[in-house]
Amino acid sequence: MSSARASAERCVVEWLSDAEVEHDVGARPGEFVVQLPGERKLRTTVSLLVGDHSLSASAFVVRNPDENHATVHRWLLERNTRLRGVSFAIDRLGDVYLVGRIPLAGVTPETVDALMGELLDTSDGTFNELLAKGFLTAMRKEWAWRISRGESTRNLDAFRHLLDPPP
Numbered sequence: 001m002s003s004a005r006a007s008a009e010r011c012v013v014e015w016l017s018d019a020e021v022e023h024d025v026g027a028r029p030g031e032f033v034v035q036l037p038g039e040r041k042l043r044t045t046v047s048l049l050v051g052d053h054s055l056s057a058s059a060f061v062v063r064n065p066d067e068n069h070a071t072v073h074r075w076l077l078e079r080n081t082r083l084r085g086v087s088f089a090i091d092r093l094g095d096v097y098l099v100g101r102i103p104l105a106g107v108t109p110e111t112v113d114a115l116m117g118e119l120l121d122t123s124d125g126t127f128n129e130l131l132a133k134g135f136l137t138a139m140r141k142e143w144a145w146r147i148s149r150g151e152s153t154r155n156l157d158a159f160r161h162l163l164d165p166p167p
Helices: 004-019 069-078 108-132 136-149 154-163
Strands: 022-025 030-036 043-050 055-062 086-090 096-103
Touching: 004 043, 004 108, 030 055, 030 086, 030 108, 055 086, 055 108, 055 136, 069 108, 086 108, 096 108, 108 136, 108 154
Parallel strands: none
Antiparallel strands: 022 030, 030 043, 043 055, 055 096, 086 096
């Protein structure tokens, strides 16, 4: 293992210790799987991977939208122009991720903190909008089903303005 890679791993471990977030060692050498607590999106799972040349981060945001793919993808691309150090990406299944990369020479506990902060802010801050754009029909069905049975709609309250039919 190169000294730059070992140094980057030490910086990640130091950040994990200071941040006191839930994490595990990943399946690949140099990988850490981190759970970041959020408000809208209750948890963002991030894979941090210290490679030969860079520290890469990948965070799952939402699964492949059920509808409005072109609208969702355009919104993601437009949003990418305002992000710092991360960008939205989709995998072969259409699931939405945030990805970022720092060259090994630039990895410090502070740059790891900035990267993780941007991942969390973006994942948490865009979650409800992505759900509204890509899953509205499913949420309307779920809302109607819950209302018809007297079930709680608490986890859908952020979307009440879109789901509750006007009087």
